[in-house]
Amino acid sequence: MRILITGGHVIDPSQEFAGRADIVIEDGLIKTFAKDKKLRNNGLPEHIMVIDAAGMWVVPGLIDMHTHLREPGYENKETIKTGTMAALRGGFTTVCAMPNTNPVNDNPGVTEFILKKARAEGNARVLPIGAVTKGQMGEELAPIYMMREAGCIAFSDDGRPVANPLIMRRALEYAKGLDALIISHAEDPLLSGGGVMNEGLLSATMGLKGSPAIAEEVMIYRDIALSELTGGRVHIAHVSTLGGVRVIRQAKERGVAVTAETCPHYFSLTQEAVTGFNTHAKVNPPLRTQKDVEAIKEGLKDGAIDIIATDHAPHGRAEKASRQFDDAPPGISGLETALPLSLALVEKGVLSEMELIRKLTRNPARILRIDGGTLMEGMPAELAIVDTQRRFVLKAGSFMSLGKNTPFDGMELKGAVVKTIFGEKVMEWQPA
Amino acid sequence: MASAGSRHLLGIKELSAEEIMFYLNSAGSFKDILKRDIKKVPALRGRTVVNLFLEPSTRTRTSFELAAKRLSTDVINFSAPSSSILKGESLLDTALTIEALGADIIIIRNSSSGTPHMLSRHLKAHLINAGDGTNEHPTQALLDAFTIKEKKGGFEGLKVSIVGDIIHSRVAKSNIYCLKKLGADIRLVGPATLLPEEFRELGVSTTSSMDEGLDGADVIMMLRLQLERQGKGFFPTTDEYFRQWGLSKKRLEAAKPDAIVMHPGPMNRGIEIASAVADGENSVILEQVTNGLAVRMAVMYHLDERKEQ
Numbered sequence: 001m002r003i004l005i006t007g008g009h010v011i012d013p014s015q016e017f018a019g020r021a022d023i024v025i026e027d028g029l030i031k032t033f034a035k036d037k038k039l040r041n042n043g044l045p046e047h048i049m050v051i052d053a054a055g056m057w058v059v060p061g062l063i064d065m066h067t068h069l070r071e072p073g074y075e076n077k078e079t080i081k082t083g084t085m086a087a088l089r090g091g092f093t094t095v096c097a098m099p100n101t102n103p104v105n106d107n108p109g110v111t112e113f114i115l116k117k118a119r120a121e122g123n124a125r126v127l128p129i130g131a132v133t134k135g136q137m138g139e140e141l142a143p144i145y146m147m148r149e150a151g152c153i154a155f156s157d158d159g160r161p162v163a164n165p166l167i168m169r170r171a172l173e174y175a176k177g178l179d180a181l182i183i184s185h186a187e188d189p190l191l192s193g194g195g196v197m198n199e200g201l202l203s204a205t206m207g208l209k210g211s212p213a214i215a216e217e218v219m220i221y222r223d224i225a226l227s228e229l230t231g232g233r234v235h236i237a238h239v240s241t242l243g244g245v246r247v248i249r250q251a252k253e254r255g256v257a258v259t260a261e262t263c264p265h266y267f268s269l270t271q272e273a274v275t276g277f278n279t280h281a282k283v284n285p286p287l288r289t290q291k292d293v294e295a296i297k298e299g300l301k302d303g304a305i306d307i308i309a310t311d312h313a314p315h316g317r318a319e320k321a322s323r324q325f326d327d328a329p330p331g332i333s334g335l336e337t338a339l340p341l342s343l344a345l346v347e348k349g350v351l352s353e354m355e356l357i358r359k360l361t362r363n364p365a366r367i368l369r370i371d372g373g374t375l376m377e378g379m380p381a382e383l384a385i386v387d388t389q390r391r392f393v394l395k396a397g398s399f400m401s402l403g404k405n406t407p408f409d410g411m412e413l414k415g416a417v418v419k420t421i422f423g424e425k426v427m428e429w430q431p432a
Numbered sequence: 433m434a435s436a437g438s439r440h441l442l443g444i445k446e447l448s449a450e451e452i453m454f455y456l457n458s459a460g461s462f463k464d465i466l467k468r469d470i471k472k473v474p475a476l477r478g479r480t481v482v483n484l485f486l487e488p489s490t491r492t493r494t495s496f497e498l499a500a501k502r503l504s505t506d507v508i509n510f511s512a513p514s515s516s517i518l519k520g521e522s523l524l525d526t527a528l529t530i531e532a533l534g535a536d537i538i539i540i541r542n543s544s545s546g547t548p549h550m551l552s553r554h555l556k557a558h559l560i561n562a563g564d565g566t567n568e569h570p571t572q573a574l575l576d577a578f579t580i581k582e583k584k585g586g587f588e589g590l591k592v593s594i595v596g597d598i599i600h601s602r603v604a605k606s607n608i609y610c611l612k613k614l615g616a617d618i619r620l621v622g623p624a625t626l627l628p629e630e631f632r633e634l635g636v637s638t639t640s641s642m643d644e645g646l647d648g649a650d651v652i653m654m655l656r657l658q659l660e661r662q663g664k665g666f667f668p669t670t671d672e673y674f675r676q677w678g679l680s681k682k683r684l685e686a687a688k689p690d691a692i693v694m695h696p697g698p699m700n701r702g703i704e705i706a707s708a709v710a711d712g713e714n715s716v717i718l719e720q721v722t723n724g725l726a727v728r729m730a731v732m733y734h735l736d737e738r739k740e741q
Contacts, residue, residue: 201630204599205445207545207567277546322524322554324544326565 001049001424002026008053008385012060013358014365014374023058024048025381028423033377049426051419053385059357060373061093061124061382061422063364064335065183065261066158066237066309069095069126072113073102078314078402080114083335084123086312086401088427090335091384091417093124094372095312099131100159106131106142108150115151124422125382127153127368132171132182136160141171145178153368156183158237159284163189165222172232181367183235184223186244187285191215196326198271198286206277208325211286217243224251224258235367236260238311240285242295249304259367260299261309264341265332265407267296267350273407279320279328281407283313286330297350300359307363308342308356310334314403333396333403341408343388343415385419392416392431439738440559441731442548443568444609452610455730456578462733463726466502475733476503482535483509484527485562486542491697491721492562492572496539499728505537523547524554531557537732540564558735566600572696573606575727577614579720580651583692587614593645593687595621595677596655596704597666599628603696604655608636621645622677625666642677642686649687652714653694654679657704670703680706684714692716 003025010021017035024032064087070078078086080097087095097114099105105114111128118126130152131142136159144155155175162168162184175182192215197203199210220236224247227234239245239262248260265283270290273281281287299305313331320328342360345351351359361373375383396409416431437451444452465473481500485493493509500507510530521529523542530538537558540548545565552559563569577587584590592611598604598620608631611618618636620627621644631638639645646652657673667673674680679693693705693714701707710717 201628201633204628204630205605205634207565207602207605277549279550322522322550324523324542324550325546326544 002047003049003051003421003426005051005053005058005385008056008058010058010375011353011357012375013354013362014060014376016354018354023375023383025421028381030375030377030379030381033375051385055387055389056418057353057386057388059091059384059386060361060375061384061420062091062339062360063094063368063373064092064310064312064338065096065307065364065368066263067095067097067312067335068100068314068331069097070314071101071117072110076316076402079121080117080126081121081123082400082402083312083314084118084126086335086399087124088420088422089400089417089429090337091339091386091420092335093382093420093422094127095124096127096129096153096368098129098156098158100136104131104136105129105152106134106136108143108146111147111150111152123425125372127151127370129154129156129158129183131155132157132162133167138162138164138167141167141174144175144180148178148180153370154181154183154235156185156237158183158185161185161187161189161219165226168223169226169230172226172230172234176230176232179233181233181235183237184219185237186216186219186223188215188219191218195286196282197274198288200271200289202271202274206274213241213243213288213292216241216285217247220244220247224248224256227258228256233257238263238266238285238309239296239299239305240266240288240292242292245295245299245304249299249302252304259306260304261307262296262300262305263309263311264334264338267293267300267345268341269407274325277325278407279323279325280332280405280409282325282328282330283332284330297345300345301350306367307359308338309364310338312401314401315405316402317404320405331405332407333399333401333405335401336399337394337406337408337413339386339417340413340415347414380423381421382423383421384417386415387418388415390414390416390431437738439735440548440552441570441735442552442559442561444570444573444606445568447613449613452574452577452613455574455727455734456581458730458734459574459578459723459726462729463723466722466726472502472504474504476505476736479505479536479736480534481505481507481537481539481732482530483507484530484538484540485509485511486523487563489541489563492541495721495724496562496728499725500732502725503729503732524551527551527555531555537735558738560731560735563602566602566605568606569602570606571724571728571731572603573610574731575720575724576607576653576694576696577610578723578727579694579716580692582723583716584650587611587616590616590650591619591648592616592651592653593619593621593649594653594655595642595645595679597626597657597661598622598631598655599626600658600661601655604653607653608634612636619645619649623667626661642683646683646686649691651692651694652679652684652687654705656696656698657700659700674703678704678706679709681708681712684709694720697721
């Protein structure tokens with residue numbers, strides 16, 4: 001199949017290109033990337049599907065470094081099939097699947113199961129992340145080498161911190177020998193002490209146990225220090241605090257090989273979203289204060305934060321709606337709102353269009369050391385076409401994800417993915 | 433006076449000063465009933481009230497039960513050990529079942545903050561929060577305000593000191609919102625581990641010094657100290673706690689001579705309050721209990737009037 005995407009505003013950070021360009025796709029690969037306009041007038045092969053992208057952005061398929069696909073074990077929340085369809089809907093063509101499944105992805109058997117399932121039923125590329133420790137228990141190292149051989153792209157006990165500093169040190173030392181990336185869920189569990197929202201006046205007046213910002217900050221400190229000591233590569237997941245951004249920035253200034261991500265909810269919402277015991281705004285780390293939101297934006301702007309990831313964490317309806325705040329599971333179904341929420345950063349002048357797309361494509365590719373996130377000729381055809389001006393009221397009920405849990409339900413968002421191309425697959429979307 | 437407002441009593445946070453005063457005035461009428469020989473009125477005859485208490489409680493549950501009976505309702509008590517919650521049924525399912533049995537008013541106490549708020553999104557019955565985690569205990573604040581009004585006449589500029597484990601106390605929080613809305617001048621006193629300075633943003637003052645905290649006080653509210661906090665690093669020993677924040681006769685001298693001493697009960701004598709003070713002439717602790725009945729009757733009576741919108 002041949003496809004011509006014409007008239008769009010193409011942004012490809014891998015080529016430092018932003019401007020008018022036409023793209024020809026043939027047999028699932030980028031055949032031609034034409035920065036001039038001649039393509040449309042001559043030399044077009046016959047039997048070509050023409051996509052008019054006038055007024056739209058055309059960007060490389062987004063890469064999500066932080067996705068919970070829930071399979072195996074929690075198929076009521078999400079499956080590889082539905083999660084990857086939600087990914088395409090959100091413009092993501094690659095997702096990294098966190099290992100807190102049941103069983104935990106802490107051995108090559110589970111890794112192989114996920115990859116096999118993804119080949120059979122997946123709609124987008126799935127890159128499994130293996131656990132750092134067996135059962136994510138933080139006690140014994142998982143077989144990192146064998147899992148990598150089986151296809152794991154990185155290692156994390158996400159959802160749980162590696163609380164024991166000695167185990168984290170060993171993990172980084174061991175991973176260094178394999179040049180494997182360790183992703184840190186930065187939370188000191190003794191300081192966070194079972195907190196269910198950000199610690200402060202609001203948690204005190206709502207009678208909810210607070211998780212203080214310092215619980216994140218000290219853990220980021222620790223893992224950066226251990227990375228410096230060992231030379232192991234560490235990536236800090238879902239940074240949510242002013243202090244966290246500052247620590248990462250300082251480390252980068254002295255040349256530490258740390259990288260970091262944040263998620264759209266940490267620059268779009270504050271802790272006030274939990275008012276009325278709204279379990280859809282319960283997420284870990286918790287939503288913070290306006291100061292933190294500003295610091296996250298500053299970190300995105302100055303490069304302290306390298307990427308935007310979704311931390312897509314789908315849950316069943318009753319798990320959020322029918323439980324008390326303390327008992328409701330944390331998490332936001334994020335794949336289908338990440339791009340519109342992130343586009344607001346361009347609108348507000350926090351990021352240029354190039355920088356935004358870089359943080360959603362090239363930077364995760366660089367950190368993961370994969371080839372994706374590019375529209376270069378010869379590469380697999382993975383791209384999204386985005387109507388950045390389209391306004392719509394979000395209806396979580398229409399998510400492709402089984403997880404309809406989002407605090408953004410009913411809000412007006414701006415910017416919708418209208419088409420996603422993944423190899424031979426061309427998907428067309430209506431904003432929800 | 434019309435009884436406008438929410439169909440539920442979830443917290444004081446959600447009430448206006450006018451609504452609070454409405455309940456206090458109405459409670460006065462119900463207190464008069466309680467002084468009669470025949471203390472029962474047919475106001476809510478035929479209504480069913482369910483006490484859904486998932487945390488141990490004797491005084492609050494008994495108070496609600498008696499208040500409901502004084503209004504001629506049928507009362508059913510569900511408590512944690514006998515309830516199906518222990519059999520693995522979800523709290524929401526239990527509440528829906530109780531509603532299906534015909535409950536008009538459900539009084540809920542639970543250890544998790546926000547439980548009544550969650551239930552209010554699923555139930556048609558009127559809900560009364562009888563204490564949710566460390567969030568609120570609105571009827572306690574109303575009965576405390578009622579008691580203060582009786583003793584002091586009003587609230588404007590009244591110096592109220594609330595002493596103890598503020599962060600974990602739903603009583604303290606409901607009282608802070610209530611008395612603040614009514615114009616009192618509130619001081620919070622306690623160890624810094626149990627009293628975050630952020631509370632100042634609510635327009636109250638905070639101090640860890642008992643003498644400073646009680647200076648010139650009109651009302652002293654002592655809070656129950658949860659003894660298990662000792663093991664978690666909030667304070668070293670109960671002896672040390674009493675030395676610093678216990679209300680002794682000597683300490684009481686810092687307050688105005690006619691200050692009233694309140695306690696929501698149950699008391700830890702010798703830990704947060706000396707027996708000489710608890711049983712002394714400034715104490716209104718037993719009157720609080722009596723007033724609780726009148727306030728709870730008023731709340732049930734007026735919620736029942738409010739139909740679904």
